[in-house]
Amino acid sequence: MLIGTWNVNSINMRKDHVSKFLQEFSVDVLALQETKVKTENFPGLLFKKLGYEIYHHGGKGRNGIALLSKIKAEDTKIGFEGLKDADFFPDAKERILGIKISNEVLKELWIFSVYIPNGGSVNSDYYFYKLQFLWKFRDFLELYFSKDTPLIIMGDFNVAPEDMDVYDPEILKETICCTEREKNAFKALLEFGLFDALRLKYPDKQGIFTWWDYQFFAFQKNQGMRLDHILITHPLIDKLEDIWVEKTPRGWKKPSDHTPLLAKFNF
DNA sequence: ATGCCTAGCTCCGCTAGA
Numbered sequence: 001m002l003i004g005t006w007n008v009n010s011i012n013m014r015k016d017h018v019s020k021f022l023q024e025f026s027v028d029v030l031a032l033q034e035t036k037v038k039t040e041n042f043p044g045l046l047f048k049k050l051g052y053e054i055y056h057h058g059g060k061g062r063n064g065i066a067l068l069s070k071i072k073a074e075d076t077k078i079g080f081e082g083l084k085d086a087d088f089f090p091d092a093k094e095r096i097l098g099i100k101i102s103n104e105v106l107k108e109l110w111i112f113s114v115y116i117p118n119g120g121s122v123n124s125d126y127y128f129y130k131l132q133f134l135w136k137f138r139d140f141l142e143l144y145f146s147k148d149t150p151l152i153i154m155g156d157f158n159v160a161p162e163d164m165d166v167y168d169p170e171i172l173k174e175t176i177c178c179t180e181r182e183k184n185a186f187k188a189l190l191e192f193g194l195f196d197a198l199r200l201k202y203p204d205k206q207g208i209f210t211w212w213d214y215q216f217f218a219f220q221k222n223q224g225m226r227l228d229h230i231l232i233t234h235p236l237i238d239k240l241e242d243i244w245v246e247k248t249p250r251g252w253k254k255p256s257d258h259t260p261l262l263a264k265f266n267f
Numbered sequence: 268a269t270g271c272c273t274a275g276c277t278c279c280g281c282t283a284g285a
Contacts (some may be wrong), residue, residue: 009284010274034284036275061275062283118285158285171268177285211285214272227285257273257284 001103001265003029003111004246005154005228007211007258011035011066014256015043017249018068021260022050025246028070029101030260031113033156035064042066055099063094065113065155073099077112080140089136091117096137105267106150114155119176127176130158134185138192145233147193153231156258159186161196164206165226177227194231197243197263210245211258219250230263239265 004027008014011032022030035042035058044054047068057078058064067073079093080086098112114137119130134157145151159182163169172178190196198208209224218224230243243263250259 013274034274118283120283120285168268175268175285213268213285216268216271218272225285254273 001028001267002026002262003031003152003154003230003265004260004262005031005033005113005156005230006249006260007033007115007156007228007256009034009036009256009258011037011043011064013254015046017252017255019046019050020252021246021249022047022052022068025262027068027262029111030068031111031154032066032068033064033113033115034062035066036061037064055097057093057097059091059094063091063115065095065097065115067097067099067111067113069099069101069111071101071103073101075100077110077144080136082143083136083140085136089133092133092136095133096140103267109150109152110145111152112154114153114157116155116157116159118158119182122174122176122179131181131185134159134182134189138189141192147233148235149233150235151194151233152236152263153194154229154261154263156228157186158227159183160225160227161186161199161229164204165208167207167209167223167225172225177225190231193233195234195237197230197232197240198226198261200237200240201243208245210261212250214257228258228261230261236265239267241266 210228212224
């Protein structure tokens with residue numbers, strides 16, 4: 001099974017890229033973020049024609065997450081449903097979406113598409129909202145799952161976990177997505193029992209990025225950050241065959257500023 | 268290394284993204 005995650009920065013602008021990508025790479029489950037359309041306005045027909053089930057939740061002009069899956073979901077979860085202070089995170093429904101699927105090998109596999117808030121500027125109200133959102137997401141996982149549940153959490157976390165995940169840790173020191181508090185909140189999330197799949201395979205490899213600024217010729221100079229992640233629980237570790245950033249869509253005409261991250265599993 | 272892109276929304280300039 002080939003799965004992937006991609007912040008598309010508007011599905012309406014990127015639907016042809018997504019369609020081309022699904023076909024070229026034969027992706028089984030693709031998580032999308034920043035669809036930027038209301039739930040009911042998702043341009044799904046194109047993907048249905050390619051054999052995908054569409055799961056989407058979005059708001060007006062911002063946020064929005066989706067899962068395009070060749071396997072039909074048996075159950076879904078949206079936002080922080082079930083948590084008693086879920087109302088404190090009104091946009092969570094546009095940021096967290098999970099589906100439960102199964103096949104011959106795994107009788108239960110939950111896959112999530114996640115879009116963690118960007119955080120704006122460091123120490124702003126929105127920055128602290130981002131930190132709380134990361135902590136709350138761990139509470140959410142603990143409510144429904146355990147470290148032994150086969151679980152894939154993928155998406156745009158808006159956190160570069162280590163210095164090696166950015167093109168210049170000195171320039172970016174304590175800037176948004178790179179602060180110690182964000183890194184610690186991300187680590188605390190992993191302590192639920194999640195593993196950063198890319199670092200399982202490539203623990204020390206430098207210069208692996210999933211996002212490049214539209215400005216400054218950042219992509220041409222490979223001045224990016226690794227903000228998109230595929231996190232897995234331990235039952236899936238020995239089933240992970242490979243994981244890689246697929247850079248080609250970032251070079252297509254009118255690209256998203258993010259590029260897909262793909263993972264191949266032997267189930 | 269902060270707005271030099273980009274997208275959406277609301278009206279042709281603003282906010283947000285990261």
